Amino acid sequence: MFFRRAQVAPRSQELVFLDADDDLGTIRSKLESSSAEEIYLVIPRRSSVLRTPLEFRILARIANEMSSETVLVTDDPARRRLSNQEGFRTRRGLRTLRHLMLGPEQRPPRFVVPDWVPLPNPISFLSFVGLIVVAAAAVLGVYPQMQVTLVPQTRSVSHSVDITVDPDASAADAASATLPGTLLTQTVDVSDSLPIPSDRTIGQDKAHGEVVVISQRPDQFTLAKGATVRVDGGAKFVTDQDLNLPPRVPVRVGITAVEPGTVGNVGPGEISVFDGSDLGQLEVSNQRPTTGGTDRQAKVVTDEDRRALQDKLQNDARDKAFAQLQQKAGSEQTLPDMSVTVQPSNQTFDHNVGDETDQLTGRLTANVSGTVFPNLAYNDLVGKVLALSAGPDFKLGAPAKVETPGVLKVDGHKVVLRCDASGVLESAIDADGIRRALTGSTLQDARSYLARLSGLAEPPSVVLTPTWAPRAFRIDVNVQGPK
Numbered sequence: 383m384f385f386r387r388a389q390v391a392p393r394s395q396e397l398v399f400l401d402a403d404d405d406l407g408t409i410r411s412k413l414e415s416s417s418a419e420e421i422y423l424v425i426p427r428r429s430s431v432l433r434t435p436l437e438f439r440i441l442a443r444i445a446n447e448m449s450s451e452t453v454l455v456t457d458d459p460a461r462r463r464l465s466n467q468e469g470f471r472t473r474r475g476l477r478t479l480r481h482l483m484l485g486p487e488q489r490p491p492r493f494v495v496p497d498w499v500p501l502p503n504p505i506s507f508l509s510f511v512g513l514i515v516v517a518a519a520a521v522l523g524v525y526p527q528m529q530v531t532l533v534p535q536t537r538s539v540s541h542s543v544d545i546t547v548d549p550d551a552s553a554a555d556a557a558s559a560t561l562p563g564t565l566l567t568q569t570v571d572v573s574d575s576l577p578i579p580s581d582r583t584i585g586q587d588k589a590h591g592e593v594v595v596i597s598q599r600p601d602q603f604t605l606a607k608g609a610t611v612r613v614d615g616g617a618k619f620v621t622d623q624d625l626n627l628p629p630r631v632p633v634r635v636g637i638t639a640v641e642p643g644t645v646g647n648v649g650p651g652e653i654s655v656f657d658g659s660d661l662g663q664l665e666v667s668n669q670r671p672t673t674g675g676t677d678r679q680a681k682v683v684t685d686e687d688r689r690a691l692q693d694k695l696q697n698d699a700r701d702k703a704f705a706q707l708q709q710k711a712g713s714e715q716t717l718p719d720m721s722v723t724v725q726p727s728n729q730t731f732d733h734n735v736g737d738e739t740d741q742l743t744g745r746l747t748a749n750v751s752g753t754v755f756p757n758l759a760y761n762d763l764v765g766k767v768l769a770l771s772a773g774p775d776f777k778l779g780a781p782a783k784v785e786t787p788g789v790l791k792v793d794g795h796k797v798v799l800r801c802d803a804s805g806v807l808e809s810a811i812d813a814d815g816i817r818r819a820l821t822g823s824t825l826q827d828a829r830s831y832l833a834r835l836s837g838l839a840e841p842p843s844v845v846l847t848p849t850w851a852p853r854a855f856r857i858d859v860n861v862q863g864p865k
Contacts, residue, residue, distance in 0.1 A: 393419040397455075397479060402428050406437065410444050418450060422479055425456040435464055442468040455479070526851035528820060528828060530859045531843040532835075534811050536779060539772055540804035543764050544790060547718075547755045547797045554759060556766035563755045565795055566717070568706045569727075572698040573745040576691040578681040585643020591619070591672030593637055593653055597627035598663040610657040611637060611666050617646050618657060619672070627664070637668075639675055646675035683737045692729065695746040700724050703750030711754040720789040721797045722752040753797050760787070764803045772807050775837065779808035809837030813859040820857045 396418035400409065409431070413421060425432055432438060445452040454465045455473040462472045473479065547563040554561050593611060597603050605625040612618040622636040637653075639646025653668040704722055711717050728747040733739050765782035782805035790798040816835075820828050825846045832842040846854055 395420045395422065395479075397422050397424060397476075399424045400426060400429055400431075402426055403430065405431055406440055406444075409441065413444065413448060413450075413452065416450065420451050420453060422453050422455050422473065424476065425454060425458070425461060427456070427458055432461060432464075435467070438464045438468045438470075442470065445470070525848070526854040527847050527856040527858060528823075528825070528854035529843075529845040529847065530816065530820065530828070530832065530857065531862065532811055532813075532816075532832075532838060532859065533840040533862045534779070534809040535837050535839045536806050536808045537776075538804070539768060539807050540802070541768075541771070542800055543767050543803045545760065545763060545767070545787070545799045545801075547721075547753055547760075547799060549753055549795050554763050554766075556763060556770050559763070559767050561755055561760055561763050563753045563795075563797070564715075565751055566707045566710050566754055567749060567751040568703040568710070569747070569749050570699050570703045570706070571745070571747050572695055572702060573743065574691065574694055574698060575741045575743040576687055576694070577741045578683060578687065578739060580681050581679060582682050582684070583643075583677045584680050584682050585641055585645065585675065586678040587674055587676040588642045589617075589619075589639040589644075589646030589648075589672040589675030591637050591648075591653075591668055592634055592670060593619075593621075593666050593668045594632045594634055595625065595627060596632050596665040597629055598665065599627075600629055602629065603627045603664075605635075605661075605664070609661065610640070611653050612655055612657050613648055613652045614655050616652070617641070617648055619646070619653065637672070639672065642675065643677045644675045646672055648672050680738055681740055683733050683735050683739060683742050685735055687742050688731060688735060691731070691742055691744045692746075695729070695744050696724050696726065696748065699726075699746055699748040699750060703748075704752070707750070707752050707754070714758070715754045715756050716760070717752050717754045718789050718792075718797050718799070720792050721795070722750060725749045725751070751795070753795050755797075760784075760799075764801060765805060768803050768805055769807060775810055776807040777810045779806050781805070811835075811837065811861050813861055817857045817859050820854075820859075822853055822855050824853045 394417070396416050398412050398416060398421055400412070400423065404412075409423070413423070432441065441452075451471070453471045453473060454461070455476065456462060456465075457474055462474075465472045544559060546558070546560050548560055549563045549565040551560050551562040595605065603626075605621065605627055607621055607624045609621045610618055611621070618640040619637040620640060622638055625633055625635045627633055648668070649671050650669055651667055653666060653672075656664055656666060700722055703724075704717070704719070707722070708717050726746055726748045728745075730745050732743045761781065761784045764784050765778050768782050769776060769778045782803050785802040787799040787801035790800045792798070816832075819831060823831070825844060828844050828846075829842075832844065835842065
């Protein structure tokens with residue numbers, strides 16, 4: 383006797399899609415219009431209904447009044463949570479319900495992936511593929527590194543270097559050894575006094591005497607009072623009165639020295655020259671010495687006193703301004719002493735030459751200027767000039783040693799400095815060019831390229847990390863400096 387298992391007829395199913403503007407009344411009408419035993423209510427994410435617990439509670443009452451079972455289909459986690467609270471079964475999507483959307487002659491798929499198995503969307507799939515590509519590029523292009531070590535040839539150099547500091551220059555130039563400088567100017571006021579010694583001799587009384595004048599003119603001539611006669615290259619005298627001179631007749635006239643003092647006491651025959659125009663054809667001589675000139679001791683201002691005080695004032699102005707200019711320049715710049723110039727703008731003295739006084743006081747206002755230059759820029763330019771003298775195939779491997787410079791000459795505001803400099807030159811190696819040439823090359827290609835380089839003291843060292851990498855796009859060129 384055989385028993386046959388009773389077959390259960392499959393339940394009828396139907397998909398009901400909500401529109402974005404459906405409300406609870408519309409949903410009730412769509413559910414009541416379906417005769418299926420299982421109704422899958424598809425809720426779009428943009429639907430304005432079924433967002434609150436109250437709406438799901440009302441939907442549950444509507445479903446309980448019907449003989450069919452209502453299953454909610456939504457990808458919104460919040461709606462699925464509210465549905466479960468009201469006793470609804472839920473589905474994430476239509477993946478397992480596609481058989482309900484087939485036509486009469488269409489066959490359902492053999493295999494359907496359950497809703498709980500996540501499937502990547504196109505954006506996430508492309509992102510995953512892009513991540514794999516980036517990781518591969520990082521492993522093959524970024525991670526491998528080639529370390530190149532080069533040791534250039536070196537030699538020592540030492541000689542004097544002349545640098546011209548020019549305030550009018552705009553940039554440092556190693557070819558002409560010119561360094562831009564800065565012209566600093568400072569206005570200063572100084573005053574000082576100079577004591578006048580008391581042992582100076584000055585004239586007290588004027589000398590007097592007599593001369594004989596002979597006119598060689600054909601007519602009578604009147605020589606006015608105050609006509610000047612003098613010793614050739616010496617003291618001067620003036621006549622004491624008007625004098626009528628007939629032709630070739632000796633006439634005597636008294637004279638008085640122009641300056642007081644014993645300088646006017648001259649011997650016979652020393653007065654021989656008229657001093658002035660329109661006195662030609664007149665002869666003069668003194669047959670007797672002039673006498674009466676006397677001296678005395680006094681404190682009197684001389685030209686030498688004025689010049690000495692003027693020099694002292696200019697030196698004081700220079701020293702005062704030099705300290706102020708050095709403060710302006712700061713410790714990072716140098717002000718050569720010989721570049722400082724003093725230009726007086728106003729100078730006064732309280733006494734004139736010949737005045738008797740205990741001291742001479744002067745005041746000076748001057749514009750003092752000097753040329754300064756930056757120390758680091760000077761040292762750098764000295765190194766460049768030193769390297770330039772060795773030719774284009776060498777460069778300094780380390781900063782040059784620069785001794786304290788001295789001023790060679792000053793031309794206006796230009797200052798020429800000379801210093802002794804020394805350094806170690808090394809063969810010029812274009813590290814950037816080598817890096818570009820080796821980018822993407824294999825280890826063997828890199829060794830072949832480096833073997834052709836000149837100016838190396840040792841064979842180049844090439845290390846590829848990791849060793850299994852076929853080629854490297856990261857190149858590190860290390861040029862070892864002089865030891």
